[in-house]
Amino acid sequence: xxxxxxxxxxxxxxxxxxxxxxxxxxxxxxxxxxxxxxxxxxxxxxxxxxxxxxxxxxxxxxxxxxxxxxxxxxxxxxxxxxxxxxxxxxxxxxxxxxxxxxxxxxxxxxxxxxxxxxxxxxxxxxxxxxxxxxxxxxxxxxxxxxxxxxxxxxxxxxxxxxxxxxxxxxxxxxxxxxxxxxxxxxxxxxxxxxxxxxxxxxxxxxxxxxxxxxxxxxxxxxxxxxxxxxxxxxxxxxxxxxxxxxxxxxxxxxxxxxxxxxxxxxxxxxxxxxxxxxxxxxxxxxxxxxxxxxxxxxxxxxxxxxxxxxxxxxxxxxxxxxxxxxxxxxxxxxxxxxxxxxxxxxxxxxxxxxxxxxxxxxxxxxxxxxxxxxxxxxxxxxxxxxxxxxxxxx
Amino acid sequence: xxxxxxxxxxxxxxxxxxxxxxxxxxxxxxxxxxxxxxxxxxxxxxxxxxxxxxxxxxxxxxxxxxxxxxxxxxxxxxxxxxxxxxxxxxxxxxxxxxxxxxxxxxxxxxxxxxxxxxxxxxxxxxxxxxxxxxxxxxxxxxxxxxxxxxxxxxxxxxxxxxxxxxxxxxxxxxxxxxxxxxxxxxxxxxxxxxxxxxxxxxxxxxxxxxxxxxxxxxxxxxxxxxxxxxxxxxxxxxxxxxxxxxxxxxxxxxxxxxxxxxxxxxxxxxxxxxxxxxxxxxxxxxxxxxxxxxxxxxxxxxxxxxxxxxxxxxxxxxxxxxxxxxxxxxxxxxxxxxxxxxxxxxxxxxxxxxxxxxxxxxxxxxxxxxxxxxxxxxxxxxxxxxxxxxxxxx
Numbered sequence: 001x002x003x004x005x006x007x008x009x010x011x012x013x014x015x016x017x018x019x020x021x022x023x024x025x026x027x028x029x030x031x032x033x034x035x036x037x038x039x040x041x042x043x044x045x046x047x048x049x050x051x052x053x054x055x056x057x058x059x060x061x062x063x064x065x066x067x068x069x070x071x072x073x074x075x076x077x078x079x080x081x082x083x084x085x086x087x088x089x090x091x092x093x094x095x096x097x098x099x100x101x102x103x104x105x106x107x108x109x110x111x112x113x114x115x116x117x118x119x120x121x122x123x124x125x126x127x128x129x130x131x132x133x134x135x136x137x138x139x140x141x142x143x144x145x146x147x148x149x150x151x152x153x154x155x156x157x158x159x160x161x162x163x164x165x166x167x168x169x170x171x172x173x174x175x176x177x178x179x180x181x182x183x184x185x186x187x188x189x190x191x192x193x194x195x196x197x198x199x200x201x202x203x204x205x206x207x208x209x210x211x212x213x214x215x216x217x218x219x220x221x222x223x224x225x226x227x228x229x230x231x232x233x234x235x236x237x238x239x240x241x242x243x244x245x246x247x248x249x250x251x252x253x254x255x256x257x258x259x260x261x262x263x264x265x266x267x268x269x270x271x272x273x274x275x276x277x278x279x280x281x282x283x284x285x286x287x288x289x290x291x292x293x294x295x296x297x298x299x300x301x302x303x304x305x306x307x308x309x310x311x312x313x314x315x316x317x318x319x320x321x322x323x324x325x326x327x328x329x330x331x332x333x334x335x336x337x338x339x340x341x342x343x344x345x346x347x348x349x350x351x352x353x354x355x356x357x358x359x360x361x362x363x364x365x366x367x368x369x370x371x372x373x374x375x376x377x378x379x380x381x382x383x384x385x386x387x388x389x390x391x392x393x394x
Numbered sequence: 395x396x397x398x399x400x401x402x403x404x405x406x407x408x409x410x411x412x413x414x415x416x417x418x419x420x421x422x423x424x425x426x427x428x429x430x431x432x433x434x435x436x437x438x439x440x441x442x443x444x445x446x447x448x449x450x451x452x453x454x455x456x457x458x459x460x461x462x463x464x465x466x467x468x469x470x471x472x473x474x475x476x477x478x479x480x481x482x483x484x485x486x487x488x489x490x491x492x493x494x495x496x497x498x499x500x501x502x503x504x505x506x507x508x509x510x511x512x513x514x515x516x517x518x519x520x521x522x523x524x525x526x527x528x529x530x531x532x533x534x535x536x537x538x539x540x541x542x543x544x545x546x547x548x549x550x551x552x553x554x555x556x557x558x559x560x561x562x563x564x565x566x567x568x569x570x571x572x573x574x575x576x577x578x579x580x581x582x583x584x585x586x587x588x589x590x591x592x593x594x595x596x597x598x599x600x601x602x603x604x605x606x607x608x609x610x611x612x613x614x615x616x617x618x619x620x621x622x623x624x625x626x627x628x629x630x631x632x633x634x635x636x637x638x639x640x641x642x643x644x645x646x647x648x649x650x651x652x653x654x655x656x657x658x659x660x661x662x663x664x665x666x667x668x669x670x671x672x673x674x675x676x677x678x679x680x681x682x683x684x685x686x687x688x689x690x691x692x693x694x695x696x697x698x699x700x701x702x703x704x705x706x707x708x709x710x711x712x713x714x715x716x717x718x719x720x721x722x723x724x725x726x727x728x729x730x731x732x733x734x735x736x737x738x739x740x741x742x743x744x745x746x747x748x749x750x751x752x753x754x755x756x757x758x759x760x761x762x763x764x765x766x767x768x769x770x771x772x773x774x775x776x777x778x779x780x781x782x783x784x785x786x787x788x
Contacts, residue, residue, distance in 0.1 A: 002577045019600065027573055047622050048601070048609035055608030056601040125744070128721030134703035138618065138626060142638035143705040145713030147618065147628070149555025152546060157628060157636060157707050158617045160554040161543025164562075167598045169742075171565040176743040178572035179421055183396045183748060185579035192746035199724050199742035202713065204561045206413065206739075207442070207450040212710045213725070213737040214449030215442035219710055223552045224532065224541065228441050232532060234541070234551060242551060244536035309528035311537040313551050316606045316613055319539035319596065327522030330593050331607070343607040345600075348563075348593035349570040350519070352586035354577060 001028025002354045006181065007376075009087040010034065010064065011104055013041040015137070015163055016121050016197060017093035018060040019170035024089070024177065025063035026347055026356045032083065032372055033061065033363065037068040037394020040365040050339040058342060062334060063359040067373070068366035068394030071102045075392035082377045084109040084116065088184075089177055093121040096131050106192045115190040117180040121173050125196030135197060137163040144201035149208055151221040169200040230276035230283050231255075234313055241296035242313035243303075245287065249273055251308055258306045259290045320345070334361040366394050395422025396748045400575065401770075403481040404428065404458065405498055407435040409531070409557055410515050410591060411487035412454040413564035418483070418571065419457035420741055420750045426477065426766055427455065427757065431462040431788020434759040444733040452736060456728060457753040461767070462760035462788030465496045469786035476771045478503040478510065482578075483571055487515040490525050500586045509584040511574040515567050519590030529591060531557040538595035543602055545615040563594040624670035624677050625649075628707055635690035636707035637697075639681065643667055645702055652700045653684045714739070728755040760788045 006029040010021040018033075018041070025031040035041055046056040069076050080103060084090070090109055092099050099105035099120070106118045120126065123135025138159045141147050146165075147157040176193045184190055202209065211219045219227070224244065226232035232246040247255045249272055256265035264270055264286060269279045276283050291299060296312045303310035314322065320331055332346045347356040373379040373393070387393045400423040404415040412427075412435070419425040429435055440450040463470050474497060478484070484503055486493050493499035493514070500512045514520065517529025532553045535541045540559075541551040570587045578584055596603065605613045613621070618638065620626035626640040641649045643666055650659035658664055658680060663673045670677050685693060690706045697704035708716065714725055726740045741750040767773040767787070781787045 002573045005580075015600065023569065046601075048605045048611065050608045055604035058608065059600040059604040124718055125722055128718045130698075130718040133698055133705075134701065135705070136626075136640045136703055138620075138640060139638050139703055139705040142628065142636070142707040143713065143716070145708050145710040146554070146556055147636075147638070147707050148709045148713075150544065150552065151555075152549060152552055155546060155549070156617075158544065158546055158552065160540070160556075160558065161545075161613070161616070162540055162554075162598045162602055163600065164554065164558055164598060167600065168558075168562060168565065171562065171569060172742050175417065175565060175569040175572055176745070178569055178576055179396045180745070182572055182576040182579060185576060186399075189747065191748065194744040194746075195742060196722065196744075198718065199722055199740075202719065202724055202739050203742045204556045204558060205710070206409065206453040206557065206561065207440075208556055209710060209714060209739045210449035210453040211442045212714055213739070214444045214452065214733075217442065219555070222555070223550075226532075232530075234536065242536070242541075244533050244541070246530045246532060304524075304527055307528065309530055309533055311527075311529070311533040313536040313541050314539050315542045316539040316599070316603060319537065319542075320603060320606055322537070324518055324522045324524040324592065325596065328519055328590065328593055330596055339608075345596050345603045345607070346593075348566050348589060348597045350588040350590075351570070351574070352588075353583065354585065 002351070003027045003029035006030070006088045007086055008032065008089040008091060009083050010091045012091050012093040012121070014043050015060060015166040016169045016173070017091050019167060020121065020173040020177070021064065021091050022060050022062055023170070023174040023347060026359065029089070031064040033064045033066045035066055035068050035365060037070050037366065040066070040068070044365065050342060053336065053339040058344065058362045061362040062344060064363055065368035065372060066363035066366055067369045070392055070394065071104065073390070073392045075387060075390055077103055079373070079387070079392065080104060081112055084112045086376055087113065087116060088181070090116055090118045096122060096126055110190065115184060115188060117177055117184060117190045117193070119173050119177050119193040119195060121169055121195045121197065123197050125199060126194045137165045140165040140197050140201050144198055145205060146201055149219050149221060152223045153221055153225070155221060157221065165197050165201045168204055169195060169197040172200050172203070228277060229273055230280050231287055233284060235288050235291045237291050237296040237299055238293060239295040243291060243296050243299050243310055244313060245303070245310045247308060254306060255308055258302060258308060259287065261286060261290055332358050334358050336361040337364065369393050396745070397421045397423035400424070400482045401480055402426065402483040402485060403477050404485045406485050406487040406515070408437050409454060409560040410563045410567065411485055413561060414515065414567040414571070415458065415485050416454050416456055417564070417568040417741060420753060423483070425458040427458045427460045429460055429462050429759060431464050431760065434460070434462070438759065444736060447730065447733040452738065452756045455756040456738060458757055459762035459766060460757035460760055461763045464786055464788065465498065467784070467786045469781060469784055471497055473767070473781070473786065474498060475506055478506045480770055481507065481510060482575070484510055484512045490516060490520055504584065509578060509582060511571055511578060511584045511587070513567050513571050513587040513589060515563055515589045515591065517591050519593060520588045531559045534559040534591050534595050538592055539599060540595055543613050543615060547615055547617045547619070549615060551615060559591050559595045562598055563589060563591040566594050566597070622671060623667055624674050625681055627678060629682050629685045631685050631690040631693055632687060633689040637685060637690050637693050637704055638707055639697070639704045641702060648700060649702055652696060652702060653681065655680060655684055726752050728752050730755040731758065763787050
């Protein structure tokens with residue numbers, strides 16, 4: 001597999017860090033998740049539940065091994081040193097200052113293993129006036145400007161329903177680790193990576209930030225619509241379900257015909273995108289009137305057959321059982337010792353060789369402590385028993 | 395730099411593909427953007443504008459070279475062959491079937507250069523019943539379920555204001571290319587990557603898809619709030635600006651005190667997260683009442699000093715001029731020959747060595763045609779002149 005032979009020492013919890021390490025794990029890296037004895041990753045307690053196990057935790061912790069170490073115990077230092085010596089990558093998402101206190105900061109670990117690739121994911125990064133501020137995904141959606149452009153026209157800002165800043169930071173993190181592993185393969189050198197979730201959220205905004213930086217304008221809430229393109233919006237259909245339609249100038253005439261409003265194609269008010277933007281309400285009213293005559297599924301099929309870009313606003317159950325999603329095998333399954341068979345969404349890239357895969361179920365807390373200490377580090381059964389008796393491992 | 399010596403042959407347009415190649419370019423890859431003579435990437439014509447130049451195009455095409463080739467001209471085949479022989483990575487985001495028609499499909503190019511890493515980004519992927527369907531970012535936000543969880547409670551679904559599916563597909567694409575380059579460095583083998591935007595959007599949904607896959611429930615619209623945590627929402631302040639606040643059980647007592655409602659800390663209705671969820675409206679009303687006494691900026695400072703997680707819902711102008719964003723140097727500048735000095739948002743990762751940087755302004759259409767054909771491919775001035783006279787290059 002792509003990352004065969006790569007060992008990742010993973011001190012992260014909750015979402016951004018675990019998602020990042022799961023990406024590496026499912027391309028073949030050996031991800032060793034270090035957790036606190038007794039408690040573990042706090043998201044192990046979070047809804048939704050399957051037989052008392054957390055579906056939240058499941059969604060970003062597949063294909064890893066769990067080792068429980070009490071990092072505050074004096075005896076933990078030598079285990080961490082031995083792990084760092086075997087590792088290629090270290091991931092942390094602690095608040096600034098915490099890695100040093102726990103003895104897992106870059107300075108300490110790179111002194112043991114200078115070729116480490118070490119990635120720290122934090123809310124605001126290692127520098128700047130907010131570096132010690134606490135952050136959650138919606139706070140960063142708010143501060144980055146993303147919320148200010150998400151919500152109904154003339155309404156209030158809402159959040160993007162996915163924890164998008166966490167996820168995007170995770171994927172930027174995985175990219176920066178993969179790029180650094182490539183560089184290390186070419187030069188032998190590791191490095192430190194400081195990745196902020198706020199910066200990651202800003203980097204998503206592309207043309208929305210350009211509207212301010214290039215044109216000095218401030219983008220606003222626009223519902224499901226597009227300020228510079230009409231039609232591009234959700235329209236209700238006969239069964240109440242919405243269809244999203246986005247049509248360009250080349251497609252407009254055909255669209256009018258398929259819609260059952262051929263006269264609109266030659267209406268001078270609607271002749272090009274700019275004119276349709278100027279007559280937004282009329283265009284929207286016309287389309288809504290036509291769409292009300294059939295169900296979302298009927299319209300979806302009609303537009304698809306005509307080669308026009310449209311798609312239904314799917315609820316999550318519809319999305320995850322859609323024929324395309326099933327054909328792409330995006331929903332996989334793993335067998336968990338307590339939860340039983342559990343379905344899970346796969347990673348999106350399909351490699352012709354050396355692909356991605358669910359390699360094992362999300363680990364039970366401390367499931368691989370012995371296996372890693374004895375197998376990877378060569379500790380004896382007796383040493384492991386002593387460490388457990390001393391409360392160093394859980 | 396990280397990708398020094400890596401040559402990327404980039405046939406992509408608009409957003410997902412260009413963002414992906416810009417990530418590679420700003421870590422040092424030589425990205426050669428192949429464009430149609432006279433027209434180029436269609437987003438060169440899109441708002442916002444600076445001196446007639448597209449800020450949309452600028453936002454995802456920095457640090458690349460532009461070469462104009464008429465891929466439909468018979469004489470183009472040998473140029474493409476020569477470029478493929480020099481390339482390490484090929485990126486396309488054509489509709490399925492188009493690469494083969496243009497002679498830039500994986501089969502053709504890997505026959506010339508077997509160690510190519512070739513990544514195709516499409517709406518629905520190379521397989522499945524929708525593979526030939528047209529897609530734009532909001533259609534995929536709709537079909538993946540993302541829109542169904544984005545919007546006001548009891549309101550209508552809206553889109554995430556950023557083109558988030560395009561961007562996430564771009565970053566997944568860059569990760570899959572970097573991972574494949576690492577694998578190639580270890581094994582010498584290239585490979586083909588099939589990446590779908592619909593799949594990328596599904597992969598973002600983590601715990602939201604787990605709610606359905608693990609618990610059989612269908613998540614709904616929840617505004618700026620969280621179904622399983624209170625408080626976690628936007629609250630209006632005295633000056634009308636919103637503050638997002640997310641507080642957990644450990645922070646609740648301190649939060650009540652700072653809010654000026656110390657009695658709420660001992661109110662049995664609000665004693666833990668589950669109880670506060672059960673009394674959502676009361677908690678929200680209490681907080682809104684208190685927040686109305688000061689401005690967003692005042693409250694932001696108060697919560698920051700108390701170590702409580704909160705942040706203002708920033709408009710894009712505020713976000714891009716925030717002290718933290720400036721301190722992180724997230725807004726950079728390049729000098730464009732027509733637009734002049736232009737500000738742009740940087741990539742988010744900060745590498746201690748071999749970092750990311752704006753290496754050059756977004757290219758003019760065909761700006762580097764001669765440079766690449768003569769410099770990289772070794773064509774003579776006369777050959778280039780002949781190709782231009784024959785309309786093979788622009």
